[in-house]
Amino acid sequence: MIRYILRRIVYAIPIAFGVSVVCFSLVYIAPGDPLQTVMPPDATAETIAIVKHAYGFDRPLPMQFLIWLGRVVTGDFGVSIATRRPVFLEVSEALANTALLAMFAVPLAFFTGYVMGAVAGSFAGRWIDRVVTGAAVVGVSLPNYWLGIVLVIVFAVEYMVLPATGMGPSGSTAFNLAQWSNVQFLVLPVITLAMIPIGILARTTRAAVAEVRNQDFVQTLRAKGLSEWAVTRHVLKNAMPQVMAVMGLQFGYLLGGSILVETVFTWPGSGFLLSKAIINRDVPVLQGTILVLSLVFVTTNLVVDLLQSLIDPRIRRA
Amino acid sequence: MPLAEVRDLYVRFVTREATVYAVNGVGFTVRPGEVLCILGESGSGKSVTLRALMRLLPARRTQIRGSVTVEGQNVLGMPRRALRDLRGGLVAMIFQEPMTALDPVYTVGQQIGETIRRHTGCGREAARRRALELLEMVRIPSAARRLDAYPHELSGGLRQRVMIAMALSCSPRLLLADEPTTALDATVQVQVLILLRRLQRELGMGMIFVTHDLGVAAEIADTVAVMYAGRIVESGPVGQILNAPAHPYTAGLLASTVHGQSRDRDIDAIAGSPPDMRRLPQGCSFAPRCPLRMAECRFAVPEPRFPVRGHMAACHAVAHSSPATQAAVTPTVAGSRATISAR
Numbered sequence: 001m002i003r004y005i006l007r008r009i010v011y012a013i014p015i016a017f018g019v020s021v022v023c024f025s026l027v028y029i030a031p032g033d034p035l036q037t038v039m040p041p042d043a044t045a046e047t048i049a050i051v052k053h054a055y056g057f058d059r060p061l062p063m064q065f066l067i068w069l070g071r072v073v074t075g076d077f078g079v080s081i082a083t084r085r086p087v088f089l090e091v092s093e094a095l096a097n098t099a100l101l102a103m104f105a106v107p108l109a110f111f112t113g114y115v116m117g118a119v120a121g122s123f124a125g126r127w128i129d130r131v132v133t134g135a136a137v138v139g140v141s142l143p144n145y146w147l148g149i150v151l152v153i154v155f156a157v158e159y160m161v162l163p164a165t166g167m168g169p170s171g172s173t174a175f176n177l178a179q180w181s182n183v184q185f186l187v188l189p190v191i192t193l194a195m196i197p198i199g200i201l202a203r204t205t206r207a208a209v210a211e212v213r214n215q216d217f218v219q220t221l222r223a224k225g226l227s228e229w230a231v232t233r234h235v236l237k238n239a240m241p242q243v244m245a246v247m248g249l250q251f252g253y254l255l256g257g258s259i260l261v262e263t264v265f266t267w268p269g270s271g272f273l274l275s276k277a278i279i280n281r282d283v284p285v286l287q288g289t290i291l292v293l294s295l296v297f298v299t300t301n302l303v304v305d306l307l308q309s310l311i312d313p314r315i316r317r318a
Numbered sequence: 319m320p321l322a323e324v325r326d327l328y329v330r331f332v333t334r335e336a337t338v339y340a341v342n343g344v345g346f347t348v349r350p351g352e353v354l355c356i357l358g359e360s361g362s363g364k365s366v367t368l369r370a371l372m373r374l375l376p377a378r379r380t381q382i383r384g385s386v387t388v389e390g391q392n393v394l395g396m397p398r399r400a401l402r403d404l405r406g407g408l409v410a411m412i413f414q415e416p417m418t419a420l421d422p423v424y425t426v427g428q429q430i431g432e433t434i435r436r437h438t439g440c441g442r443e444a445a446r447r448r449a450l451e452l453l454e455m456v457r458i459p460s461a462a463r464r465l466d467a468y469p470h471e472l473s474g475g476l477r478q479r480v481m482i483a484m485a486l487s488c489s490p491r492l493l494l495a496d497e498p499t500t501a502l503d504a505t506v507q508v509q510v511l512i513l514l515r516r517l518q519r520e521l522g523m524g525m526i527f528v529t530h531d532l533g534v535a536a537e538i539a540d541t542v543a544v545m546y547a548g549r550i551v552e553s554g555p556v557g558q559i560l561n562a563p564a565h566p567y568t569a570g571l572l573a574s575t576v577h578g579q580s581r582d583r584d585i586d587a588i589a590g591s592p593p594d595m596r597r598l599p600q601g602c603s604f605a606p607r608c609p610l611r612m613a614e615c616r617f618a619v620p621e622p623r624f625p626v627r628g629h630m631a632a633c634h635a636v637a638h639s640s641p642a643t644q645a646a647v648t649p650t651v652a653g654s655r656a657t658i659s660a661r
Contacts, residue, residue: 216418223374223413224433224484225406234421312423313468 004316005306012302019294020072023287024065055081068287077288082280087288090273095292097167098257098269100175104190105254109197110247116198117205121239122232124210132202139199148192148264155188162187165266189265193258197250204246208239241308241315248304252297319390320347321524322371322492327384329366329375329548336596340366342548343384348492353518353525355539355556357532357571361592363548364528368494370394371526372405388492407437410485414497416477420469426453426480427465430487437488452483456513475506479513486517493518493525499534511537532575536560544568547593547603549619554629564623564631566610602634610635 039048052058056067071078077087113136120132156164167175168185176182212218212235221231257271266272270289277285309315329341341363348354358364369375371386373393386393388409396404405411413419421429430452431445440448446465453461456479469477478498485493495514499507515538518525527538535542536556543553544567552565563569570588590607593599599606605615612634620632 216413216415217421219374220411220413220419220481220484221421223372223405223411225402225404225436226432227402230432230436234424237423238421314422314470 001309001316004309008302008305012298016295016298019298020069020291021065023290023294024068025061028061072288072291077291078284080277080282080285082276082282082285087284090285091270091288091292094257094268094270094273094289095255097175097267098262098271099255101186101189101193101257101267101269102251102254104186105193105197106251108190109194109201109250109254112194113198113201114205114243116202117207117243118209118232118236118239120202120206121209121213122235124206124213129206133206136199136202136206139195140203141199142195143260144192144196144258145260145264147195148188148261151188151192152264164188165264167267189261189267192261192264193254197254200250201243201246205239205243208242209235212238237311241312244304244308244311248300252293252300255296255300256293321350321352321389322348322526323385323387324367324371325385327367327370327386328382329363329370330381331379332381333379338595339598340548340595341370342598344545344548344550345384346543346550346553348524348526350491350524351519351522353515353527353538353540355535355542356526356528356545357530357535357542358528358545359530359592361595362545363595364545365496366548367545368411368496368526368528371492371494372409372411373401374405374411403437406433406485406490407488408490409492409494410488410490411494412478412481412485412496412498415501416469416474416481417501419481420477422469425466425468426472430480430484433484433487448487449483452487453480455486455517456480456483458483473506474502475510478502478506478510482510482514482517486521489521491523493523495525495527497529498527500529500531507534514538532560532571544571547598548595549603549632550630551604551633552629552631554626558626558629562626564625564629564636565604565633566608566635567604568631570607570609602632 039051049058056064059067068078075088077091079085080087080090083090116132116136120129120136123129152164155162163185166185168182215238218231218235221234226234257269257274259271259275261267262269262271263275270293273285274289276282277289305315324347325345327341327344328339331338331340344363344367346354356364356367366375370382371388371393373382373386375382382394384394388404391400391404391408393401393404420426424432427446427449430449431442434440434445434448435442438445450461450465453464458464458476458479464472464476464480469480472480478501481498498514499510502510511534514525514527517523525538527535529535539556541554542556542559543550544559544565545551546567552559552563552568559568560572563572567588570586573586574588575585588607593603593606599616601614601616601618602608602620605611608615610633615634618634620634622630622632623636624630625636
């Protein structure tokens, strides 16, 4: 088991490196010049050259990459072109705000989606399965920016029970989870964010549970005299690795922040930061954000792999 | 009192598209310590009959009619709670595929222990000790180590031994075995068969053993029932059935096995193929393939006939012996009936 863990961790290193290469080069593949947005339109070629040199944009790409990577591993992501603040601060603040949303959206989505899927899978083909599957399709199909706007119209504009946007009076720096005046700002974005993962998870869990239920060993369990509840426990454990793979992905997405949802609710999270960085062509911020989010994904997948192997010993041999 | 008695058992699988008539009026008895072998090819209803003894068929799609009693208990009519006590307790089952019949994410010790705790209510430690005893009883080498093994870490033969240990964990009076050796290598087959036979004798269990292998039946059975298209077409003591089959289907089965014919002769196969269980022929189901077919075979399902006392064959071509012996052993007398319909 320990050897398996070490092997998985070693595998994660080249993936992380590859991710950093892609992050770095993506920005250069995209059309446009980062300096266009910060330089006045009438700047002379000489000025442009000086600024380019100052940012290191005049060096060959592999050099730029190595310099960038060297700084990154020491925690220096450079300085934002738009705000002139360290990228590390920008990214970590935004990530903390997104994590605040994820902290509520993840349990909500995982619990609801899993329970829905487990029930539907256990009663595959019956009316409750059809209801849940139908609801899951709706959840997956609703564009979440649209859902966000509708929720704002209903609960903020019509009934005025919840705030529409932002993080409230204390802002992002002193957000207090113990005060309703702060927490109420979480409600609508969390619900909006959770909707798609609920649908995806419900469908995955349903499929996994229904498939396991059809396997031969379930009949053995019944022949042992186990109750339906005890049989279901076996089925759920067998279905868990499949479900966890999807949970890992969804966890990554939620922690990555949704550009659309955070824009609708003007929530200063990583998705919001990313969209600002794209609009401003703020290359250092863009690189830093994408890199950090990618590493979150890589780590999540690693953790999921290890948890899966803990449940199903057959995975360890692969 | 017989250990298990099945009378007029009918099983139908009903789906929107079709109704499959899987078992059509099966009856037999098993005495304590007796081994009944149900012989038949795939789709003859032998496994379905076996599952009906534990009511293991999917309740929603299955219609069961007839009566099944084990130690005087009405299996088809009992409430679910009592049924769960019966399953794995009084009656236990061994399945065909040891590869897929065990839960892959629990150790074999946990799976055996779970059965023991379910039926005896003892603690984890006691269940584990008992599981170890059972693994030793089924002759699993280094049993203590294998207790913590997962099914995928064991060979097919060992897995089937684990299945047997699990089935025997609560000392059942009746053991149901659904082709337990079919999925195993030939050498392992023999070992498992010998083990089963030995344990059955030592523990004095009744056993119903389903197989399509005549050799296996000869090895293990006291009595044999041959099934075709959901009916028992011939039954009786094993020696009688295998040496002097009365039903043309049984005779065909025997002729189609390898038993020292010269190599340049083709093995006689039964012509044709088994009937479509959704549309059974009106008369004898075997008539379309039968070499002894007569006019009446097409219209009437043959009544049981007894060429020798205790030897039944449902065939129009078989001559009756004296009527007195019939009455004594006729297996299908209308008895108490219970109906299980869709939940």
